[in-house]
Amino acid sequence: MKVQEHFCLKDKHSFHLNVTARYWAEYRNTDELGEILQDKRFYKLPVLPVGGGCNLLFTRNFPGLVIKSAISGWDIVHENEEEVVLRVGSGLDWDQFVESCVSQGWGGIENLSGIPGLTGATPIQNIGAYGVEAKEVIRYVEVFDRQTRSLLVLPVEECGLAYRNSRFKQEWKDRFIVCYITYRLNKKPAYRLDYGNLNEVLRSQGGLQEGPEAHRGNLAMIRRAVLAIRSSKLPDPAVLGNAGSFFKNPELDVATYSALAERFPELPHWELPGNKVKVSAAWMIEYCGWKGKSMGRAGVYPKQALVLVNLGDARGEEIYNLYQHIVADVHKAFGISLQPEVVVL
């Protein structure tokens, strides 16, 4: 395992900002991870585990050690007619994994097609799209505990997975490094098509087929539809640096939402369990006039106001300033503090 110094991170994160890490290393297994974390050079430095860097905003050079999982491969740990349970290395590309599962006829993650990044971040961020979240398929998360220098198996119920959130981002921040994830997938049809225009797109392509033999083809069709919808709405980070949705949709209590809806009846919203209402951050940003606008070399994507983009050689501070201006304007107009989905460093 090679440790590199003053390492350029431009190609290691999806905003493609010109920043460096004081040290960079990739580990292929838990022994290599343990070895690197025992190296005295890094004892007093901050340590940042990363995957594909698709949900990070570096506002400056990282002064410590950035470590990337290269633990690859997956094994079937249990299988019957109904389900398959897979233990997957945290360094595997998420979308390649989804593609492999779909081609085997294993369902549950087809709606999460096209989300960039590695499997290791799926329990951290509780990735979600088209009505499905990672927490529905994750069973266990195997981690390296930096406090005790030991490996632990955490059942997903203990990990507090919620909307783009988990205990890994809260009280466990900086403690655990994800090494393996165990997912449970379906062999029987259980499709989720009720979100956005997914059903409409599928119908326009002839619709799903009936019968158990059609399952594998149906999963492939859903995957293709999700990929097509995503590429029509979201910028490709290889062309225009970005980190997907920069902001979370705020979750309000019913009273706060009702007061807001009196002033803004068109504000799109979704009712949640527990007397909560989720409201559209994109609508609020657009209302404040930010959609398609830019500040310096940082911009708001014209087709999707939640996405901030690097218009070319932007500095991290420029994206950060744009983010702060949007937060201030939305707060002034709606009295709501937008929270970033992206991890700001």
Ligand SMILES: Cc1cc2nc3c(=O)[nH]c(=O)nc-3n(C[C@H](O)[C@H](O)[C@H](O)COP(=O)(O)OP(=O)(O)OC[C@H]3O[C@@H](n4cnc5c(N)ncnc54)[C@H](O)[C@@H]3O)c2cc1C
């Ligand atoms: C174009 C685009 C579209 C996107 N669409 C979606 C979407 O539809 N839904 C969605 O949920 N997200 C979406 N995202 C965000 C992003 O893809 C996800 O958050 C993804 O899970 C990030 O994976 P990553 O490997 O790049 O993680 P990184 O960005 O590298 O890291 C994210 C966080 O996880 C931590 N982390 C990463 N790996 C480990 C590990 N092994 N152990 C411990 N901590 C770790 C990091 O420290 C950081 O806090 C999108 C991003 C882009 C660029």
